[in-house]
Amino acid sequence: MKNMTNIKIGIIGSGGMARHHLVRFAPMETAEVVAIASRNEQTGTQLAGEHNAVFIPEWHRLVQREDINGVVICTHNDSHGEIVLAALRADKHVFVEYPLASDVGEGEAALRLAEDRGRVLRVSHPEAVSNTHKALKQKIGELGDLLLTSFVRLTPGRGARPEILFNLSVSGTPAHFFIYHIYPIVDFFGGAASVKKNAVYEGLKENGQYDRFVNTLTVEFERGGVGQWTWAGGVAINAAEEHERYVLTDGTISDAGDGWHCTTPAGVTPLVIPDSPQPTLQKLWLSEIRDAADQPPNLEDARVALEAIRISLSSE
Ligand SMILES: NC(=O)c1ccc[n+]([C@@H]2O[C@H](COP(=O)([O-])OP(=O)(O)OC[C@H]3O[C@@H](n4cnc5c(N)ncnc54)[C@H](OP(=O)(O)O)[C@@H]3O)[C@@H](O)[C@H]2O)c1
Structure with a gap:
């Protein structure tokens, strides 16, 4: 009741x-x-x-x-x-x-x-409540200033609803519908002072639908450091791939599909992600x-x- x-x-x-x-x-x-x-x-x-x-x-x-x-x-x-x-x-x-x-x-x-x-x-944005996001935020805070963060996602298919997703009129650019890759990085490093972009669409129709894309963004953050995102979809690759890196003055945190690792002059250690309920x-x-x-x-x-x-x- x-x-x-x-x-x-x-x-x-x-x-x-x-x-x-x-x-x-x-x-x-x-x-x-x-x-x-x-x-x-x-x-x-x-x-x-x-x-x-x-x-x-x-x-x-x-x-x-x-x-x-x-x-x-x-x-x-x-x-x-x-x-x-x-x-x-x-x-x-x-x-x-x-x-x-x-x-x-x-x-x-x-x-x-x-x-x-x-x-x-x-x-x-589910990242906001994830333990991985919290662990990354803490580790980033320990490793000095940002030099570079880069994110790459390659997606083979066009999803279950390509007429919605691969459609500039309904969903916007890939950077906009994949905004959940941008949100966590803005939460770590703040807003951008400048943004450079590049987008290529194959099979683009008048109603905004397309078959394949490559979309890149490069930002200079207001607080310093560079961020780069690359998305490609509908490409010839067997399974989706994602690579993510945070290069800071005192160490690098990266995930190339095998889990998060942190590299400092002392060596390489896995990023500890707590299991606490959120x-x-x-x-x-x-x-x-x-x-x-x-x-x-x-x-x-x-x-x-x-x-x-x-x-x-x-x-x-
Ligand atoms: N948080 C996440 O993890 C996550 C995951 C996937 C998607 N999303 C986001 O969630 C949103 C919805 O995605 P979805 O996968 O649920 O899409 P969906 O299955 O296509 O559902 C969208 C629903 O909204 C209706 N609709 C669309 N435009 C409308 C309008 N102007 N007025 C009234 N109803 C309208 C659609 O009607 P019709 O059936 O007539 O189209 C449909 O019922 C998108 O913005 C997407 O980016 C978030």
Whole structure:
């Protein structure tokens, strides 16, 4: 039996991530998903029916509902910013799938609104709560100044929904839909002073869809040091590969697919990643909403998410 003071949630979108969040909120004693809005009536009514929630075809009506305290946004990238702004204007707390927005002005306006209205604005970046991220952050803090961080991801296929993902109009550039590779690095090193970009698309059609890409970004961080990201997708490689390195003045931390290692003049050691339980992003958001009743919300995550889209949107 849910109590009377639980947080009432509306979810927008009825695809993979909407279901992902819904099944995590559903068993919680302190939260209740009361409504689902989606343009897809079939999946929307099905998801709502499975969880005793109301289906609303139009998301504008969901954000206006007085019985809803928090809105979870799980639509495609092209609509995040608009829905975030509408939800904050309606005084709702917001949890939005990454990216925060596909326009920097919308992202900035969202942060201002959240500050002015004392609403929680959290972006669904799982790195923020991962033990690996915390261990890397601590180790980076011990190894001096950043010289270079580099990230490479090569992906063979085009995913289950290439018409959505490999589509500049819906998802934005690869740097934007792979923003979860940018977010943690911004959380470590802050914003960029300058960004250089390169993007090549094969089979690009007028509606924004394409078959294959290579997208690179090079940033100079405001605090010094260089960051480089390379993504290539739809390429001839058997399995996805990822390489990541942090080169600092006193040592290098890297993962070339065989786990994280730290190299210093004293030798090579595996990075110790603690096994401590972490709150889920959903639980974190709910606890932030409860805290926001007595104090201004902590918007640090939203600030990092905004710096991350400043970088990803420079790749357009
Ligand atoms: N945090 C993570 O680990 C993670 C993982 C994957 C994806 N994501 C992000 O999560 C978001 C959703 O991805 P997904 O995989 O859940 O996509 P999905 O399965 O295609 O679901 C998107 C849902 O939103 C609906 N929708 C899209 N635009 C809408 C609009 N303007 N108004 C109303 N409904 C709309 C879609 O309707 P239709 O069925 O009609 O298209 C669909 O129900 C994306 O931004 C993606 O980048 C995050």
